[in-house]
Amino acid sequence: MASTDDKVILKSSEGECFEVDMAVASHLQIVKSVLEDCEGSSDKVVSLFIVEAKYVAMIIEYYKNYVELKEKHEEGGFEEKLKEFEKQFLEQIDKKELKGLVMAVNYLNAPALFDVVCTAIAKHIENKSVEYVREYFGIVNDFTAEEEAQIREEHRWAYDGVNDD
Amino acid sequence: MSASSKKPTEAAVMEFPQKRTRIPFQSYNHCRDAYRTVKTVPPTLPYLPHELLEHIFSYLPLRNARELAVLAKRFRKTWALSRNLCFERVFGRYHQLHKFIAFVNNSFESHAGPKIDRLRLNFDPSGRNELIHRWLAVAVTKGVEELDLDFYPADVPFNLPVEFIDVESLKILRLNFCQLVTYPLKFNHLSLLKTIVLRRMIINSKLIDALFSACLLLGSLDLGSCLGASRLRVFAQRQKGFRTFKVVSCKDIVEITLDSPTLRTFHYHGSVCIFKFVEISQMKDVMISATPSRGFAPALQLRNLVCHLSHVNVLTVSATVLEALSPRIADATMQEMPYCFRNLEEVQVYMEGAAFCNVYDIANFVRHCPSLNKLFIDLSEVGFEGTRYWELHQLLNFQLLRPYLPSLKYVKLTGYKLDDRFELMLAKFLIMEATNLEKLVLVTAKGVRHRIYRTQILTHRFYLRHWQASERVQIEFFDCFKDVISRRPQHSIHPKLWY
Numbered sequence: 317m318a319s320t321d322d323k324v325i326l327k328s329s330e331g332e333c334f335e336v337d338m339a340v341a342s343h344l345q346i347v348k349s350v351l352e353d354c355e356g357s358s359d360k361v362v363s364l365f366i367v368e369a370k371y372v373a374m375i376i377e378y379y380k381n382y383v384e385l386k387e388k389h390e391e392g393g394f395e396e397k398l399k400e401f402e403k404q405f406l407e408q409i410d411k412k413e414l415k416g417l418v419m420a421v422n423y424l425n426a427p428a429l430f431d432v433v434c435t436a437i438a439k440h441i442e443n444k445s446v447e448y449v450r451e452y453f454g455i456v457n458d459f460t461a462e463e464e465a466q467i468r469e470e471h472r473w474a475y476d477g478v479n480d481d
Numbered sequence: 482m483s484a485s486s487k488k489p490t491e492a493a494v495m496e497f498p499q500k501r502t503r504i505p506f507q508s509y510n511h512c513r514d515a516y517r518t519v520k521t522v523p524p525t526l527p528y529l530p531h532e533l534l535e536h537i538f539s540y541l542p543l544r545n546a547r548e549l550a551v552l553a554k555r556f557r558k559t560w561a562l563s564r565n566l567c568f569e570r571v572f573g574r575y576h577q578l579h580k581f582i583a584f585v586n587n588s589f590e591s592h593a594g595p596k597i598d599r600l601r602l603n604f605d606p607s608g609r610n611e612l613i614h615r616w617l618a619v620a621v622t623k624g625v626e627e628l629d630l631d632f633y634p635a636d637v638p639f640n641l642p643v644e645f646i647d648v649e650s651l652k653i654l655r656l657n658f659c660q661l662v663t664y665p666l667k668f669n670h671l672s673l674l675k676t677i678v679l680r681r682m683i684i685n686s687k688l689i690d691a692l693f694s695a696c697l698l699l700g701s702l703d704l705g706s707c708l709g710a711s712r713l714r715v716f717a718q719r720q721k722g723f724r725t726f727k728v729v730s731c732k733d734i735v736e737i738t739l740d741s742p743t744l745r746t747f748h749y750h751g752s753v754c755i756f757k758f759v760e761i762s763q764m765k766d767v768m769i770s771a772t773p774s775r776g777f778a779p780a781l782q783l784r785n786l787v788c789h790l791s792h793v794n795v796l797t798v799s800a801t802v803l804e805a806l807s808p809r810i811a812d813a814t815m816q817e818m819p820y821c822f823r824n825l826e827e828v829q830v831y832m833e834g835a836a837f838c839n840v841y842d843i844a845n846f847v848r849h850c851p852s853l854n855k856l857f858i859d860l861s862e863v864g865f866e867g868t869r870y871w872e873l874h875q876l877l878n879f880q881l882l883r884p885y886l887p888s889l890k891y892v893k894l895t896g897y898k899l900d901d902r903f904e905l906m907l908a909k910f911l912i913m914e915a916t917n918l919e920k921l922v923l924v925t926a927k928g929v930r931h932r933i934y935r936t937q938i939l940t941h942r943f944y945l946r947h948w949q950a951s952e953r954v955q956i957e958f959f960d961c962f963k964d965v966i967s968r969r970p971q972h973s974i975h976p977k978l979w980y
Contacts, residue, residue, distance in 0.1 A: 391721065415529055422533055438540035446551055454528045455553050464551050471547040471560075 324351065325361040326376070328369035333361070340379045345425035364424065370413070371420035378405055378429050406436050414440070415453075535559050539594060542567045562594035566620070567601040582609060589616045594623070601629040606639050617645040624650040631657040633681060647671060657681055661688065668695035675700045675722075683709040693717060701725035708733050717741035753779035753801070758789045768797040768972050773834050780805040787820055795827045797972040800835030800863070807842040815874060817845075826854040829970045832863040839865045840907045841875040848884035856889060856911070857970045861896025861926055865903035882910075889915040893922040893967060899937045909948050918951040922967045924959045933960060
């Protein structure tokens, strides 16, 4: 029975189920605490109400590789390999999806991936114009034109080499 | 909410809580109006909560973070949380230095975040030591992980008290043109430090010893243009993750002793010195770029070095190394040095600065690499000459040379001059001897003199086709400025251009 014991089922908002090793799932703090709360109960299904299936899949993929790489490179070189993988991993994610992913990771409280995704988003909006960032995050400008001009003046230094996008 | 502008009547007060309940997620209140309706689940197009956005913005370099102050009122002060503080000369290029300093100081004084990950300072610090010490102290208390102090614009090295770099949280340390002032030198807190890059520093063996006794996680050490240490000793038996060691243009060094069972990468650029290797069994990737020097001793030292490196996989050498390995006349016969790079898969040769190195030396070197797979030769800024010595002693040997190169698949000659008969000779040699060659890439030399004419390429192609030993070899010509698609060597940066 050992094989079923260390498996957990994660259920996405659409109701799709993902069977995951405990070693992988334990990186998600929320899953860990839920499981600790209902210790002793037989069913190991954790519902992640607000996380869509595609994000669950991404998060599982990341942590599966994370655990594998950690096992493989115990003596050293783990961080370099992880960096390589992270690069690949981020390449296949759409810029729009990144936002959804960061929400999901934040909800699941997975520190390692959270850092990676936040850095990726920051990289993406680095050197982008303010208008682009507003559009990207859906932020509404509540400054008046004078106020905006004044603040721009205050931080005027920072204005060269902005990519238009 | 218009309630505040009106006189607060009873109706308005009654209305207020209703309005609040229409926005289920407090932190979504910056979202577009479309999403300001009652929803029990977050919108499908995710709009991130403010706290999360603030967190994301804190990863931005300070200049970008400050620029985002105009996003909305809520984000006016967000830049003060930035963890990536990068103050560079280019950043303030068009401004006067005192304004720039005031700006940096303002950024430090208003910094409100709990953490600073990275701090980079790059400007002339003269006369502002106290201020910089204060900034460094802030960074240290906020757990700085990457410290990059580049004070090269100054006239004299910046005096850096050791307590600012002897920090528990530090992972990456880059210093340029600094001088460590506290003696006796001892580090107590550098247990997490992984990468050290020192440029234009006065170093001595005590500093290196102190670093190696304190940093057990050290992974890479990079010394460039440092003065002071004549005998550099690296004893890294305890550092299980020590992988990379680079020494570039350190003029005072006469001897390097290396003892590191885990070292993978070793790059050296500078005049030839004595190398003593105690234990380097894991070494995989080596770059030796020795500047030309006179006398017989350097050649002997290089020969000695090659004996130690026979197990590496990737090697980049300068022409001086090939010259040292070239067969010499001793006791009236041509005597060759016995050596063999049995694991070598990728070789890159820089011919720049060659004194007498010629086609024969290259061919002879290639002969000693039986598992060679990729070969890159940079022929730019060198002209082979048909000297008397070549005609009398080397030409015949070269023609008789029959190397065994079954695994050579890829050859690239950069800086190739179409009108040079020696270079054609080299290309002929390689294409005739490499029986399984798949690709020969010729990138022409820079300069007006070496313009490519179509007819020249056609004749070249004709000749090379005639000589080819392998059936499937592809021959490609590139103009030096248009060569962007062909394969690059692992050590793609010329050692002179490292910084």
